[in-house]
Amino acid sequence: MRAILLIDFGSTYTKLTAVDLSAPRVLGSAQAFTTVASDISLGLEQALARLEAATGHIQYEARLACSSAAGGLNMVACGLVPGLTSKAARLAAFGAGAKVIRTFAYQLTDEDMAQLARIQPDILLLCGGIDGGNSEVILHNAARIASAPGDYPVLVAGNRAAQAECVRLLEQGSHPVYTAPNVMPEMNTLNIEPAAEVIRQIFLKRIILAKGLGRAQRLLDGILMPTPAAVLKALRLLSKGTGDEAGLGDLIGVDLGGATTDIYSIARGEPASPTTIMRGLPEPLAKRTVEGDLGMRYNALGIQEAVGAAALAQLSGQDEDAVQAYVVHCDSQPETLPGDETQRQMDRALAISAVGTALARHAGTLERVYTPMGPMHEQRGKDLSQVRQVVVTGGALVYAMDLQQIMEQALRRQEATALTPRQAGLMVDRGYILSAMGLLADTHGAVALRLMKDIIGREEAYAAV
Amino acid sequence: MQKTLVLGVIGADVHAVGNQILNYAFTDAGFHVVNLGVMVSQEEFIEAAIESAADAIIVSSLYGHGELDCQGLRDKCDEAGLKGILLYVGGNIVVGKQPFEEVRQRFLDMGFDRVFGPGTPPEAGIAALREDLADR
Numbered sequence: 161m162r163a164i165l166l167i168d169f170g171s172t173y174t175k176l177t178a179v180d181l182s183a184p185r186v187l188g189s190a191q192a193f194t195t196v197a198s199d200i201s202l203g204l205e206q207a208l209a210r211l212e213a214a215t216g217h218i219q220y221e222a223r224l225a226c227s228s229a230a231g232g233l234n235m236v237a238c239g240l241v242p243g244l245t246s247k248a249a250r251l252a253a254f255g256a257g258a259k260v261i262r263t264f265a266y267q268l269t270d271e272d273m274a275q276l277a278r279i280q281p282d283i284l285l286l287c288g289g290i291d292g293g294n295s296e297v298i299l300h301n302a303a304r305i306a307s308a309p310g311d312y313p314v315l316v317a318g319n320r321a322a323q324a325e326c327v328r329l330l331e332q333g334s335h336p337v338y339t340a341p342n343v344m345p346e347m348n349t350l351n352i353e354p355a356a357e358v359i360r361q362i363f364l365k366r367i368i369l370a371k372g373l374g375r376a377q378r379l380l381d382g383i384l385m386p387t388p389a390a391v392l393k394a395l396r397l398l399s400k401g402t403g404d405e406a407g408l409g410d411l412i413g414v415d416l417g418g419a420t421t422d423i424y425s426i427a428r429g430e431p432a433s434p435t436t437i438m439r440g441l442p443e444p445l446a447k448r449t450v451e452g453d454l455g456m457r458y459n460a461l462g463i464q465e466a467v468g469a470a471a472l473a474q475l476s477g478q479d480e481d482a483v484q485a486y487v488v489h490c491d492s493q494p495e496t497l498p499g500d501e502t503q504r505q506m507d508r509a510l511a512i513s514a515v516g517t518a519l520a521r522h523a524g525t526l527e528r529v530y531t532p533m534g535p536m537h538e539q540r541g542k543d544l545s546q547v548r549q550v551v552v553t554g555g556a557l558v559y560a561m562d563l564q565q566i567m568e569q570a571l572r573r574q575e576a577t578a579l580t581p582r583q584a585g586l587m588v589d590r591g592y593i594l595s596a597m598g599l600l601a602d603t604h605g606a607v608a609l610r611l612m613k614d615i616i617g618r619e620e621a622y623a624a625v
Numbered sequence: 626m627q628k629t630l631v632l633g634v635i636g637a638d639v640h641a642v643g644n645q646i647l648n649y650a651f652t653d654a655g656f657h658v659v660n661l662g663v664m665v666s667q668e669e670f671i672e673a674a675i676e677s678a679a680d681a682i683i684v685s686s687l688y689g690h691g692e693l694d695c696q697g698l699r700d701k702c703d704e705a706g707l708k709g710i711l712l713y714v715g716g717n718i719v720v721g722k723q724p725f726e727e728v729r730q731r732f733l734d735m736g737f738d739r740v741f742g743p744g745t746p747p748e749a750g751i752a753a754l755r756e757d758l759a760d761r
């Protein structure tokens with residue numbers, strides 16, 4: 161046996177998965193409350209004790225972890241044009257497993273600086289200009305950020321020609337400075353992986369300590385990455401496979417949580433028809449987005465703002481007053497569990513609305529435009545309408561009794577222009593193994609793929625519009 | 626310093642061959658060409674010019690709807706902070722039997738700096754760019 165221990169320090173639970181690499185098989189799993197406030201290793205030890213009670217004592221050859229504890233990784237992204245380098249910066253941050261609290265475009269204003277001072281992100285990503293292109297705005301922004309209060313790190317990944325000067329400006333301030341190659345070196349060409357990798361390194365070096373996870377760090381071989389980055393790696397592996405074994409092909413991942421809704425897609429999403437015109441920045445094969453305003457509890461109000469109380473009332477069969485009262489209750493008391501059938505219905509309405517809205521924001525759109533040559537179609541973002549597989553993770557959906565209905569309604573409630581799937585087989589990450597498998601993906605891809613296919617690769621339900 | 630051009634065929638126009646030739650010719654002449662290809666909207670020209678800090682926007686129109694497609698481009702450039710950026714247009718911008726001089730004037734009134742008639746070779750554009758960008 162070659163045992164390896166995989167740990168996910170979540171915001172609420174610390175989850176362990178023990179894997180035997182040689183079989184391969186999952187030896188066992190266990191969880192305990194995350195104890196960031198006191199000492200993160202207490203929760204870990206408790207979970208370990210539970211695991212050993214089930215598996216007996218195991219000699220692990222490695223212990224690897226990911227973390228979304230203590231609020232995860234919060235970033236601010238700065239770029240030049242909203243649809244170009246600002247968007248590229250956002251995509252890089254999402255790909256690194258971060259939550260993007262705020263995105264800025266063009267010159268940072270006094271008002272932006274006041275916001276930034278309040279936000280105090282874990283990392284600020286500063287982009288702008290293609291290589292050899294506009295340097296005026298990124299230099300202006302670097303100078304402003306240099307005098308911004310705080311000691312959060314700043315990662316410069318913009319116009320190569322302005323990089324050295326940006327670093328020089330920033331070094332006069334209180335922020336540690338890092339650099340990465342431009343997220344958009346040429347027009348409409350994304351290069352987000354290198355910046356995402358540097359974000360991960362900053363996370364390892366600094367954020368883990370800053371968030372009080374340093375103690376756990378010593379018990380382990382390393383906290384390798386933010387949890388969402390691990391999930392993205394796992395889904396990519398599940399979709400693409402390894403050199404020797406094929407993956408499942410195009411797929412979407414949905415993670416509905418208490419505070420956010422994360423959507424992943426592993427698909428090229430190119431136009432289905434050759435007569436469709438592509439507009440805007442091409443998006444990455446493995447794309448992740450986070451909706452920081454959509455969550456079942458901490459952001460129930462955000463869901464209501466996004467879809468309206470009337471829609472929630474209609475979906476739940478309750479009246480608007482009841483819905484509004486429940487939403488406020490959830491928002492102020494995030495530990496709320498649905499007490500009765502009425503509340504379960506309202507939770508269902510919240511879940512449908514959060515997933516539906518997050519999917520629509522993640523996927524591209526197809527619009528009919530009128531030109532001198534007659535009507536044509538314009539696509540922005542990815543066409544996911546042909547994707548037929550959805551992997552569901554996160555407690556709110558995994559334990560939902562009516563998962564199939566929730567997903568079906570979420571797909572049905574889309575605008576006609578949304579390029580979201582029309583039908584899909586649902587796979588469910590019941591054992592919370594995705595993040596664990598993401599930790600294994602780089603070093604033991606074949607094992608991770610095998611286990612994912614065995615454990616979550618089975619279609620449990622089918623949702624069709 | 627190397628000058629940057631944003632190049633593309635405007636509107637719903639799919640004529641791709643001339644665009645490839647211009648891309649090649651301008652690059653060969655020493656310009657940094659940000660080529661957006663065919664079916665380029667005004668917004669795409671402008672956003673690319675901002676990110677690339679372009680010195681000029683070179684618009685082609687071959688299919689006969691150039692006037693319609695080009696209207697308001699200069700105003701939008703001004704609005705986007707691309708003050709004084711060089712704007713060229715060329716291709717089949719004359720439709721029917723109109724005299725070229727009248728067409729040229731209409732494009733100049735729209736804010737284009739230079740207007741090239743049908744059959745203008747890339748070299749004419751290159752010479753004009755060298756002249757117009759010499760003192761910038």
Ligand code: B12
Pocket residue numbers: 533637638639640641642643644646647683684685686687688689690713714715716717718719720721741743744745746747749750751
């Ligand atoms: C091939 C072709 C097509 C192909 C295009 C294939 C492709 N993807 O490229 C297809 C079949 C798709 C097509 C369709 C149409 N076409 Co057509 N097409 C032609 C054709 C025969 C050749 C074009 C070409 O490649 N020329 C060779 C290149 C090298 O020359 P160029 O494009 O003119 O570009 C050079 C110069 O113009 C100049 N230039 C261009 N821009 C600029 C800018 C500056 C600043 C400078 C200095 C120079 C410059 O430099 C370029 C390089 O040397 C021409 C006729 C012709 N012989 O030109 C008609 C022609 C362009 N098409 C025409 C028309 C009407 C159409 C259609 C509307 C037909 C229809 N009713 O369906 C559609 C429009 C489709 C669309 N949405 O754009 C007309 C345009 C009439 C007008 N403008 O008044 C033409 C002139 C034919 C004609 N005499 O009627 N077409």
